Amino acid sequence: MNEKFVIDYPELTMYQTVERTAGKYPDDIAVEFYGKKIPYIKLIRRIERCAKAFVALGIRKGDAVTLCLPNIPQTVECFYALNRIGAICNMVHPQSAQKEITYYLDLSESKAIVTVDMFYENVSKAMADADHEVKAIVCRMQDELRGPLAAAFLLKKGKSYLKYPDSDKGILYRAFLKGGDKLPSAPVVGFEKDRTAAILYSGGTSGLPKGICLTDLNFNACAMQSREAIGLEFRNGLRMLSCMPMFHGFGLGINIHIILMYGACCMLMPTFNKHTYAKALIQKRPNFIAGVPTIFEALLHLPELEGKDLSYLMGMFCGGDSLSVELKKKIDTFLKEHNASIQVREGYGLTECVTASCLTPKDEYRENSIGLPYPDTYYQIVAPGTDDVLPYGEEGEIILRGPSVMTCYLKNPEETANTLKRLADGNIWLYTGDLGSMDEDGYVYFKQRIKRMIITNGYNVYPGPIENLIDGVEEVAYSCVIGVKDPRRMQRVRAYVVLHDGVQPTDEMKEKIMSVLRMHVAVYALPKEIIFRDELPKTLVGKVAYRKLEEEANAEEEKA
Numbered sequence: 001m002n003e004k005f006v007i008d009y010p011e012l013t014m015y016q017t018v019e020r021t022a023g024k025y026p027d028d029i030a031v032e033f034y035g036k037k038i039p040y041i042k043l044i045r046r047i048e049r050c051a052k053a054f055v056a057l058g059i060r061k062g063d064a065v066t067l068c069l070p071n072i073p074q075t076v077e078c079f080y081a082l083n084r085i086g087a088i089c090n091m092v093h094p095q096s097a098q099k100e101i102t103y104y105l106d107l108s109e110s111k112a113i114v115t116v117d118m119f120y121e122n123v124s125k126a127m128a129d130a131d132h133e134v135k136a137i138v139c140r141m142q143d144e145l146r147g148p149l150a151a152a153f154l155l156k157k158g159k160s161y162l163k164y165p166d167s168d169k170g171i172l173y174r175a176f177l178k179g180g181d182k183l184p185s186a187p188v189v190g191f192e193k194d195r196t197a198a199i200l201y202s203g204g205t206s207g208l209p210k211g212i213c214l215t216d217l218n219f220n221a222c223a224m225q226s227r228e229a230i231g232l233e234f235r236n237g238l239r240m241l242s243c244m245p246m247f248h249g250f251g252l253g254i255n256i257h258i259i260l261m262y263g264a265c266c267m268l269m270p271t272f273n274k275h276t277y278a279k280a281l282i283q284k285r286p287n288f289i290a291g292v293p294t295i296f297e298a299l300l301h302l303p304e305l306e307g308k309d310l311s312y313l314m315g316m317f318c319g320g321d322s323l324s325v326e327l328k329k330k331i332d333t334f335l336k337e338h339n340a341s342i343q344v345r346e347g348y349g350l351t352e353c354v355t356a357s358c359l360t361p362k363d364e365y366r367e368n369s370i371g372l373p374y375p376d377t378y379y380q381i382v383a384p385g386t387d388d389v390l391p392y393g394e395e396g397e398i399i400l401r402g403p404s405v406m407t408c409y410l411k412n413p414e415e416t417a418n419t420l421k422r423l424a425d426g427n428i429w430l431y432t433g434d435l436g437s438m439d440e441d442g443y444v445y446f447k448q449r450i451k452r453m454i455i456t457n458g459y460n461v462y463p464g465p466i467e468n469l470i471d472g473v474e475e476v477a478y479s480c481v482i483g484v485k486d487p488r489r490m491q492r493v494r495a496y497v498v499l500h501d502g503v504q505p506t507d508e509m510k511e512k513i514m515s516v517l518r519m520h521v522a523v524y525a526l527p528k529e530i531i532f533r534d535e536l537p538k539t540l541v542g543k544v545a546y547r548k549l550e551e552e553a554n555a556e557e558e559k560a
Helices: 014-024 040-057 073-084 098-108 117-128 147-156 173-179 216-230 249-261 274-284 293-299 325-337 413-419 463-471 507-520 546-559
Strands: 029-033 036-039 064-068 088-091 112-116 135-139 170-172 196-201 211-215 239-242 265-268 288-291 315-318 344-349 356-359 369-373 378-382 396-401 420-422 428-438 444-449 454-456 459-461 476-486 490-499 529-532
Touching (some): 014 040, 014 073, 014 249, 029 040, 029 073, 036 040, 040 173, 064 073, 064 098, 073 196, 073 249, 073 265, 088 098, 098 117, 112 117, 135 173, 170 173, 196 216, 216 249, 239 249, 239 274, 249 288, 293 315, 293 325, 325 344, 344 369, 378 428, 413 420, 413 428, 444 463, 463 507, 490 507, 507 529
Parallel strands (some): 064 112, 088 196, 112 135, 239 265, 288 315, 315 344, 490 529
Antiparallel strands (some): 356 369, 378 396, 396 428, 420 428, 428 444, 454 459, 476 490
């Protein structure tokens, strides 16, 4: 497609890449869901039927449809069905607040929303507040479960939601599919380089979430680059435990699309529970697992995994949040003790470039490094807010360019202009808002979000290294360091700490943590307070929600 690229990116839509794979491996399993197995050829037939149903509903090329779903087979088939007909998939977390869903519907101008019955009540209220009419398609989880499991689910949970949908604006998924059966076929819309295929959303850490417009090229390039960077043969017969949700770039790009592009199997998990995850890890024997640091930290102390053999693991990939040096050491030790011949590999990226764009190499690790940029993706470190490239080793803002970078923020030209900038070399660069550096060998080092820096008594304090030290204390599960408004210092440093189960939050434990910090942290950067919590607030994808902690702490400070 572009001679300067190392990889030859096909002029195909996401659906067409999966269709091509199905032609090679029709009988191989594409999707597995609680023991139900869907071969590639059947997945394509299901996508075809779903595509016809969307056409019968009135959805056309360029129309947006919101998918407000967990990782279930209907999510996969709806995503690729909409892509097949040239529609836009607006990806939303099913547990989003009512007003958030209304915002997503209005911003994307979605003509329909697909959800599950257990979230329909919230979705229907969001639809009622939308500034235009929206049709609802309601899935039932039990429709995709095998007989005994379906019956058990129906008795335990499903019967509570049988009354939904309860208005003429909602239709059950089975009826929706039947609505398309009268059509002989659905159109297959071809590749168009800049057409929006999916809208994902930023975390919304400042202001309203931004709609990130991504193309077929963005997703296909990210998948192909990931395969090259991983350095393993993604092939038919391999299996990924797909726990990261499809509304997130990491879940959609790495847990789903790359797997289906190369003929492997997605074993879908609709929710994360550490005990269920451990059970799946033992019983399903996946070759690849990918998740955020809190998922892998949760596995380290589970009795279900004690003494179990994990030698079948070929890759463990961590992203979505910073992986501390100490947690990496703990995970690598865990893997070795369980006969896995791999290390956890950290990826770095943003939803603005689908997901990862940098990955630690398979057999090498440089402390605090997030690895090497993907092929065809270029990194530079510039003085924040400028295009002045800094020398190797100096810290500045990470900027990058490549074929996976978004086209724009939806209906937000000002933020788009602040983030995507055409520089003197003629290329468009993505300004990440992240602080980092690069060494002479091209290894990238992520420090933290620029906006997360704490200023206390005129000194700049970076939470990441402090969290890393706290997490290294044996009794600590994880931590979060924030800045709290202070009349004398501008901000003071506060540490929130979650201890492992059974460890008591005593003054002695507090002193143990502080003694470690005093050896490595300047006096001005030491936490003035250590607060123990049973758990910390998380974002919808499992990151520690440091913004929420900041808001809580500062609100308390104003009341005091």
